[in-house]
Amino acid sequence: MRISEVAALALATRLLEAHGAPRDHAVLQARILVTAEMKGHPSHGLHRLPRLVERIERGIIDPATKGTQRWRADAVMEVEGSSGFGPVVAMAAIERLAPHIPDLGIGLVALRNANHLGMLSHYVEAIAAMGFIGIALSSSESLAGDPRAMLGTNPVAVAVPTAEEPLVLDLATGLVPMSRINHHATAVPDPEGWRRDAEGRPTTDPVRARAGAIAPFEDAKGHGLGIAMELLVAAIAGSALAPDVRGTMESQSPCNKADVFIMIEPSLASGLPARLSAYLDAVRASPTAKAGEPVLVPGDRARRRREAASRNGFDIDQRLWEDLNALSRSRILAFEGQRS
């Protein structure tokens, strides 16, 4: 079924308020969930709302806190998330650091123990809207399994402001089944598919490959990047590593993952924002794009989907929407009962 942005926001906001979230916290947390639906990423959308509600009821989300901020160094804001809503704690820290970025040139937020942030694109888009380059990294729960999974999804997001829309990249790096990790990470990888010759053809001949190029991303690189992101976040934030991370996928445990935001003042080189936009337009206009289908750059698809969903609404699983409405009715009645 199709619902409107306004209806979805209203339902989620009221449900969270009924559970003790201050209005601005409820609005921001709802915004994050609904925007994920609108961008076409329901994995980060409204199906997480019942879990947030359950976590508040169990006392492992504190809907009222913004966390505790302290300057760990001149350019590093460290935040104890105190089981607050991820979006609320993260945006409070970003807004606290932002006014210092023009003087510092670069700054970092290291955030522990906040709840799930949702799509990281939201945060780097907000940073780009302030005129800064944004990089966001999160650690996350590893996949349950036997053998024990060692890597979280370890999402990374990057936004770079331009003269027009920012570039916005948001992807998961490390979520690979253990079987594939081991297949690709054992001591001597099969070089098949790793390299290309001067004509772009796959080759396993190192001499031909020397004249050519490295093949596009595949699993060994994804695995390496996943481990690197895992260590990067833990080393910056001092937080748990994937096998010990809890609380992003269930309603029993406090959330002990970490999130890192880096904010950078772009170069003030004359004409730079226009040059960046022109480059992205050249990528979009690549002459080999299929007829009528421009090449997209990171962020384009989500932006279009979001704009379309804002006009026309978005599709949601009917059962989920009915469940959310039933939950909302019962809790809001209970809430109003308490009040009266």
Next chain:
Amino acid sequence: MRISEVAALALATRLLEAHGAPRDHAVLQARILVTAEMKGHPSHGLHRLPRLVERIERGIIDPATKGTQRWRADAVMEVEGSSGFGPVVAMAAIERLAPHIPDLGIGLVALRNANHLGMLSHYVEAIAAMGFIGIALSSSESLAGDPRAMLGTNPVAVAVPTAEEPLVLDLATGLVPMSRINHHATAVPDPEGWRRDAEGRPTTDPVRARAGAIAPFEDAKGHGLGIAMELLVAAIAGSALAPDVRGTMESQSPCNKADVFIMIEPSLASGLPARLSAYLDAVRASPTAKAGEPVLVPGDRARRRREAASRNGFDIDQRLWEDLNALSRSRILAFEGQRS
């Protein structure tokens, strides 16, 4: 044929000194080329030496400069590379910024117009040896071609210090033939292979995929990451974008690419370095590793190869070695002739 580390270093150092490089500059530039050979990456090795010599002769490498450093902001060191050796200009800037990292918590070097840096792992390893987390990004020449290629290789390297050896990731992100870029970046990608169900099987069914996971890295992600790195470096350094980058692959043009280094003081959380090491050891000891073949984490393979090459020497194309020796003899004779 097999040669020793010492012989390779001696040849490269003397050849560069004979072309006007101060001894410490020659040693560092030689070290970078030889280490790449030893790590098993001859694409970044000695075959680049004749090109460096040619570039010095044409006046588009200044072997004596360390570039011009200035503080762009409290935590950002901007460097005009002035056509210096990449390794010399980069390490000088890293060493200038390093003493400030404990106070700042994070700092950045934005370097323009230095020559090719070689493998980025060298720089992040040096940063990790100082006790800091290192991230390095470079822009680079796009692949020549018709249609015009839009992306450089855009390498990224990350090193995280632990209680034992650091994790060291060094990979190229964006080097994909235009045909593949367009195939994967058009408006509606084939979702085949993008997602997995709850059992880890590939699926194109969004409902099943919602319970599952994102598939490992493949080309669309590599493309997105490549564009993001491209914009990130250009926006931080104010430098040229790939189609306009020159001077990393030939001997005619001054080098106008850029390099970015981010240095971060790790969390001082108690026991963190040992915890990071233990995690990497757990990845290495994964029970599903093939008998006798431990799972490797980023940096392991290059470290082992380098150690073995330090003991036993390394293989090099016989023709290349003979050419380098001939070049060395003729130039050193000429150099000594000038002196006398």
